[in-house]
Amino acid sequence: MSGHTTTPWEFDGNCGGYITQDGDKIARAYSNKDATFIVHAVNNYETLLRALTELSNMYASTWDGVDGSLRMFGDGIARFEKAHQAARIAVCKATGAPLPISLDEDEEQTPGA
DSSP states (O other): OOSSOOSOOEEOOOTTEEEEETTEEEEEESOHHHHHHHHHHHHTHHHHHHHHHHHHHHHTTEEEOTTSOEEEOTTHHHHHHHHHHHHHHHHHHHHTOOOOOOOOTTOOOOTTO
16 A cells, blocks of 8 residues: 555554654544554554455465365465464454464464463
Protein backbone atom coordinates (compact mmCIF):
# COMPACT_ATOMS: atom_id res chain seq x y z
CA MET A 1 0.00 0.00 0.00
CA SER A 2 1.42 3.39 -0.87
CA GLY A 3 0.48 6.89 0.13
CA HIS A 4 0.12 6.30 3.86
CA THR A 5 2.30 7.33 6.77
CA THR A 6 5.18 4.91 7.14
CA THR A 7 5.36 2.51 10.07
CA PRO A 8 6.03 1.82 12.86
CA TRP A 9 3.45 3.93 14.62
CA GLU A 10 3.67 4.43 18.35
CA PHE A 11 1.27 5.47 21.08
CA ASP A 12 2.50 7.44 24.08
CA GLY A 13 0.05 5.64 26.39
CA ASN A 14 -1.69 8.75 27.69
CA CYS A 15 -5.42 9.37 27.55
CA GLY A 16 -5.61 12.39 25.30
CA GLY A 17 -2.16 11.42 24.05
CA TYR A 18 -0.87 10.99 20.54
CA ILE A 19 -0.24 8.31 17.99
CA THR A 20 3.06 9.20 16.36
CA GLN A 21 5.44 8.08 13.66
CA ASP A 22 9.10 8.96 14.17
CA GLY A 23 8.04 11.68 16.61
CA ASP A 24 5.50 13.29 14.26
CA LYS A 25 1.92 13.44 15.56
CA ILE A 26 -0.54 11.47 13.43
CA ALA A 27 -3.65 11.41 15.61
CA ARG A 28 -4.87 12.23 19.09
CA ALA A 29 -6.19 9.31 21.12
CA TYR A 30 -8.74 9.51 23.90
CA SER A 31 -8.93 5.78 24.53
CA ASN A 32 -5.81 3.78 25.38
CA LYS A 33 -7.41 0.54 24.17
CA ASP A 34 -8.47 2.02 20.83
CA ALA A 35 -5.11 3.66 20.27
CA THR A 36 -3.25 0.47 21.10
CA PHE A 37 -5.51 -1.47 18.73
CA ILE A 38 -4.96 1.05 15.92
CA VAL A 39 -1.19 1.02 16.36
CA HIS A 40 -1.03 -2.81 16.40
CA ALA A 41 -3.26 -3.07 13.31
CA VAL A 42 -1.40 -0.44 11.30
CA ASN A 43 2.05 -1.75 12.21
CA ASN A 44 1.07 -5.25 11.09
CA TYR A 45 -1.00 -4.41 8.01
CA GLU A 46 1.67 -5.50 5.51
CA THR A 47 2.33 -8.76 7.38
CA LEU A 48 -1.38 -9.57 7.51
CA LEU A 49 -1.78 -8.74 3.83
CA ARG A 50 1.15 -10.97 2.82
CA ALA A 51 -0.10 -13.88 4.93
CA LEU A 52 -3.67 -13.68 3.63
CA THR A 53 -2.50 -13.20 0.05
CA GLU A 54 -0.43 -16.39 0.30
CA LEU A 55 -3.38 -18.34 1.72
CA SER A 56 -5.60 -16.95 -1.03
CA ASN A 57 -3.07 -17.80 -3.74
CA MET A 58 -2.82 -21.33 -2.39
CA TYR A 59 -6.50 -21.88 -3.02
CA ALA A 60 -5.78 -21.60 -6.74
CA SER A 61 -3.47 -24.64 -6.46
CA THR A 62 -6.02 -26.86 -4.74
CA TRP A 63 -8.64 -29.03 -6.31
CA ASP A 64 -12.18 -29.22 -4.99
CA GLY A 65 -13.27 -32.81 -4.62
CA VAL A 66 -16.82 -33.88 -5.41
CA ASP A 67 -17.17 -34.75 -1.72
CA GLY A 68 -16.32 -31.20 -0.66
CA SER A 69 -12.72 -31.96 0.21
CA LEU A 70 -9.73 -29.94 -0.95
CA ARG A 71 -6.70 -31.66 -2.42
CA MET A 72 -3.25 -30.13 -2.58
CA PHE A 73 -0.48 -31.19 -4.89
CA GLY A 74 3.29 -31.04 -4.69
CA ASP A 75 4.51 -29.01 -1.75
CA GLY A 76 0.96 -27.77 -1.04
CA ILE A 77 0.66 -29.15 2.49
CA ALA A 78 4.02 -27.80 3.67
CA ARG A 79 3.26 -24.49 1.94
CA PHE A 80 -0.15 -24.34 3.63
CA GLU A 81 1.30 -25.06 7.08
CA LYS A 82 3.90 -22.33 6.62
CA ALA A 83 1.28 -19.84 5.37
CA HIS A 84 -1.11 -20.76 8.18
CA GLN A 85 1.59 -20.24 10.82
CA ALA A 86 2.49 -16.87 9.25
CA ALA A 87 -1.18 -15.85 9.35
CA ARG A 88 -1.53 -16.91 13.01
CA ILE A 89 1.53 -14.87 13.98
CA ALA A 90 0.33 -11.85 11.98
CA VAL A 91 -3.09 -11.96 13.67
CA CYS A 92 -1.47 -12.19 17.12
CA LYS A 93 0.79 -9.22 16.39
CA ALA A 94 -2.06 -7.16 14.95
CA THR A 95 -4.32 -7.82 17.93
CA GLY A 96 -1.64 -7.73 20.62
CA ALA A 97 -2.38 -11.35 21.58
CA PRO A 98 0.45 -13.61 22.77
CA LEU A 99 2.36 -15.24 19.94
CA PRO A 100 1.66 -18.93 19.39
CA ILE A 101 4.25 -21.46 20.44
CA SER A 102 6.03 -22.75 17.37
CA LEU A 103 4.34 -25.89 16.19
CA ASP A 104 6.03 -29.22 16.70
CA GLU A 105 5.16 -31.77 14.01
CA ASP A 106 4.13 -34.37 16.59
CA GLU A 107 2.25 -32.11 18.96
CA GLU A 108 -0.95 -30.10 18.57
CA GLN A 109 -0.89 -26.62 20.14
CA THR A 110 -3.54 -24.01 20.72
CA PRO A 111 -3.05 -20.42 19.47
CA GLY A 112 -1.60 -18.11 22.07
CA ALA A 113 -0.78 -21.03 24.40
